[in-house]
Amino acid sequence: MEQLLTIEKVLNNNVVIARHDAYKEVVLIGNGLGFNKKKGDVISFDHADKTFLLKDETEKEQYVNLVPHIDEDLIAFINDQLLFIEAQMDKTLNEHIHVALTDHLSFAIKRIQQNMQFSNSFLFEIESLYPKEYQVAKSVVKEFERQLGIVFPEGEIGFIALHIHSAVTDKPLRDINRDHALISQLTQLIESGLKVDLSKDNVNYHRLIQHLHRAIDRIHQGESLGDENKLQEVLKAEYPVCYNLAWKLIKVMQNQLNKPVDEAEVLYLTIHLQRLTHTN
Template sequence: MTHVLTVSKALNNNVVIAQDPVLDEVVLIGKGIGFNRKKGDTIEASDAEKTFLLSDKKEMEQYQYLLKHTQPELIEFLNDIIFYIEQRMDKPLNEHIHVALTDHLSFAIKRADSAIHFNNPFLFEIESLYPKEYQVATEIVEKIKGKLAVDFPAGEIGFIALHIHSAITNRQIRDLNKHHLLITKMVDLIEENLDVTLEKHEVNYNRLIQHLHRAIDRVDQGNLLGEENSLKKVLKMTYPTCYNLAWKLVKVMQKQLNRTVDESEVLYLTIHLQRLTNKI
């Protein structure tokens, strides 16, 4: 059965806003799909390479603004980039990426042309925590370099990887950055209390941030590890320094996330910190 929509507005030759009888207002993307289209024309859904819904009115307005103030050739290229991400990640993307990544990359290209660079303080952590997203982001940077002769700084790979991770997990960039800031704060506390300097490119550091990341996620999602009363007594007596530091870290998590942390997290952190001290 043919799925027919009604054109509301052709934003450029490759992007059309249309009325869907079920979904209401949708965005259709496809090469040449908007050429000579006008309001009231009918269009088949199969004519589009991609159909997505931007239910948030502000996002729709932002997307229209982006298309109006960005060269159509660049929009077409960035749409191809988003299609590429979906294929490489082999997962559905939150439709917000069409606004967020298009906005980010269009401005990043302008910044690169003006030799304006932003530092990414979480670059190593992003590469460690989201390796597949980081790899795809690296490929995207190469595609942009090949197509537009734009050289992005290394930090830009991290920003793009975050957008990809946000799109496949339906999590806001600001929440991801909040977690990265928390990890940084906890690592600083560990270094200060254990009087060590952790090298970012060493395996121990990678394992530590992986563990902290999983702990933060568990706390944020309200997942409990379960009671370990017998282990608690042993760890508290055997490794008092690491046990007390683990409690400090948990209190930081509680404050930053505004959530109660399962006491079992203290025990697992104690074990990890003790392993860390043995390898320093």
């Protein structure tokens, strides 16, 4: 049975906000969907290529204010890319990506037009931690160049990958960036504490950030690694430098994340740090 909605606001020819009895306000996207439409007109769900809800009032207001200032063809293209991302990731994306990624890409294009340089210092880490998101983002960037002639700098792949990861995991982008900053801080402490140089193209660096990322995830989830008292005494005696540095890293994580850390994390960190000293 055809579902009908009442238009609340026409944002442009391709995007309208309509009211539904069950979902309240719904954003409908489709080619020419809003053409010659006005508030109060009836529209069908079937006419939309994409529908989504913006339950957060702040996000809804941001999207309503954002869309009229962006070229309609660009809005349509970005929405095509969002459908592509969802298909490639094979997961339903959190609807906030419609606001966040549209805002980010429109601003990124302005930076390019104004010849503003913007680097991404965590690009290698993003590719290492989120390989699937990175490859999908790479495809999106290629489509921008192929269809619109817009050439993004390489660092933009990383930023788009973070938006994709945020939408797939329902994890706010600010939390993801906070964790990346923490990993960067921890790796600097490790280099200083062990007097090693961890080159980003080194396999040991790759393993380190993977380990730290998993540890931070466990802290967020409140996961326990179990009781390893006997191993703790052995590691403390055999590798005091690595053991003490591991505790220092744990304290930093506790302070930055404001969450308790399972003491068993010290053991796994100590082993990992000892491997670094051995390979270097």
